[in-house]
Amino acid sequence: MTRTTQRKAALEIRTSRDAALAAAHTAFSGEGYAAGVIGEMRRAGGLSARDLDFSQELALGAVRRALTLRHIVRTLAPYDEKRTAPIVQSALLIGAYQLVCMGGVPDFAAVNETVATVRRFVNDRAASMINAVLRRVAGGVVERGVAWTGDDTALVRTGWSTATRFNSPVLPETSSRAEHLSAATGQRTAYFQQLAQTYGDEPAAAISWASQAAPAMFLHPNRLKFTPDEFAAAVRSEYGDAADMRDGCAALAPGAGVAASGHLREGQVFVQDASAAAAARAAQAAPGQRVLDLCAAPGGKTCAMALDMENRGEIVACDVSADRIARVRQNAERLGLTCVQTVVLDAATADLTGRLGAFDVVLVDAPCSNSGVIARRPEARFRLDARNMQMLVNLQARLLQQAAGCVKPGGSVVYSTCSIESVENRQLVEAFLATGVPLTIEADELTLPAWGPRPGDWRDGGYWTRLRRQ
Template structure:
């Protein structure tokens, strides 16, 4: 069979390239897609959207897809080059989770990509593996049954049924076989699933694992500088059909403020609410962490790991004067653009890496709601001892294990060695924050992780190192997936630390 280059869609080519980059280099999937889109200037919005769906679907369901490929075909992921894994994952996602494109077309295009990337022998291997998977699918769009031994969950209440059970063997399913089946269905390793069950119990642990398979909604919060509650509600209803009881769902946050849950499939990036600065994006778990700081109008607050800026924005809208620091200058530029769009583009100080002392001084001089400064931890430790801030928030770099649905590539680097390395940085960042906060001040330490190694143990280690501080409150939120968009919660942790001494 002769295959031309024209037979490969731009969407598949972009998705395969992005997934290959993640498998090879361990970078962020969203950044790989953005870079690929920028290099493919002619790609239209429809193809870019399909590429995103294929790439995120493939990486989010990687464990499930490769479990099925290994079950029904002679496939060994660890012995397969990254580019071919990406081809099989994106095509496998289509075959198992989508039914918009005929199976033969998805297989044909995947074979074409494999031939282009690795030559004829690789294309024959891809063809053989995908044909076996195609033959294994009995039904798309079935009702999800948690006890079905041959079901792949494709949505909250939908499934694809395979012709044979996911786990070999006949007879009654014992606990060991159930866990092995659940590991494939949830995309977790057996060891990881067992750890979740050990730490959180069977029901909560399995539910947390399932949340990594869901497609999260986008949560929009009202910008109080640009719209009253009534104006925000009216504009949201006009744009998303809230008043007509369409897919967008309202839910109230702990302050009684209405927030908007926009389900997957709605093109939020094109929303007038965002474009005109009437709303900003932040999951409720992240919003709770910022709220825990209890920032007051006029207080000087340090946001130590700020980008992309949701917590800085939330604190500034409460009247706090926020200095936003981060190690990534490009992500800080995105924060700056978001702040300007929301009407927070008052005088801004952007300093080069290592310029924290100048930025901290500028924060005290007044005039800026949010000041942006790239953060170099080693330099900050030397210059941040002035105790200039009333409070600080440390949204520390972490494993992202509570937000695997949003950052599915994080599952690939979740290991004990990574947690040990992050632990050292997290404790160190708390020390930097403590040096910046005045006597009697407050720090909120937060992560989007559900690992005790990054949460309770970090807080306990810091308090042992600096006994002036005590933990007044801590909250762990497990990731939650539900039938409605408003049921969704990202996983995360937040602890409020208070300094009982004055300086």
């Protein structure tokens, strides 16, 4: 039984808000990802897809906006955080998220349901504290859905052009721009300043706003089952004008109900983030080639490359976890891809060539800080520290070294991350090439997070480079 499953059992999940609390508390405790907890619940059954969509919105919204919500609560209704149990603080943030950011949830429901959940999972005293704090937050709200006008300390941005107005300032004064924007965007001040130093003040603000937003979902066609015209027609039929067609895929607003799509179940479409799709395209996998996906789970890039290969050739998809590699296999089978072979690797294995042979293309989608996709994995915001970064960089360098040993002369190694940190990207690649390996940079691309009024404006952050072996 995994820790997530143990937590779910301990909390006796009965409702969508129970599920949201289990997911958010797992994230805040550093034991996993909120989206992963909800995904596990989807696979286990019990709650409906609609209930779990709501759970996911609550949990991810609370984690994405945690620093902003904490600032609001500390301003309007300070309480003794040090003496408050972590699970109670998680519930408080879920309740505050509903009051501040979800106009469709009545205040009484947001407060009463949160109080009832805490009473059942914790005790009456904690429930009374939650009731008092959330009522004070609710009392500070003047109006939701007002126009967002920028540097107003009584406005909390909730969408591209919308905000919630409070009856008094809830954000720091704009005279300290870094402090104000850090609180408004939910970014740690030190990291915001680091972004500003690297990219400039305005790009740092744009990255931080996008990292707090709810991301678009991207549907891609299974070209073995759908022609481009059939895919476009299916998207229009199911989602109407809510979908933006972009680069052969469909960008959908959050809450579009993708998980319940019949086309997804039947393997006619698959979901893949924009940065992941870019890395898969960079591999330029072609029919008949032999391709290695070194860090394959959950299999999105494996499947995208297999489709580029027209299901002809061989893709060896590897990971160090049997459970994770099973997901790769399930996704490939759902899409009808027969060219994918899955292999569980020992993390200590150094000589991959001796076991797997040589390949035309090797993709290393390395574990990383996730700093380019904080909107999707908001827990990463709290794990960006020097110690974790150094551990990741060491692992990334080791994986790149393994990949270089598996590629044929004339073949390519594609290294990718969903990070925007140079130390994990170009800087790491250049340090690796300086060791004298027979590889050269053929192309590379860094994308910074961005968003806009339409789903098609969304950009995930990430990096890829294609290295050619001499």
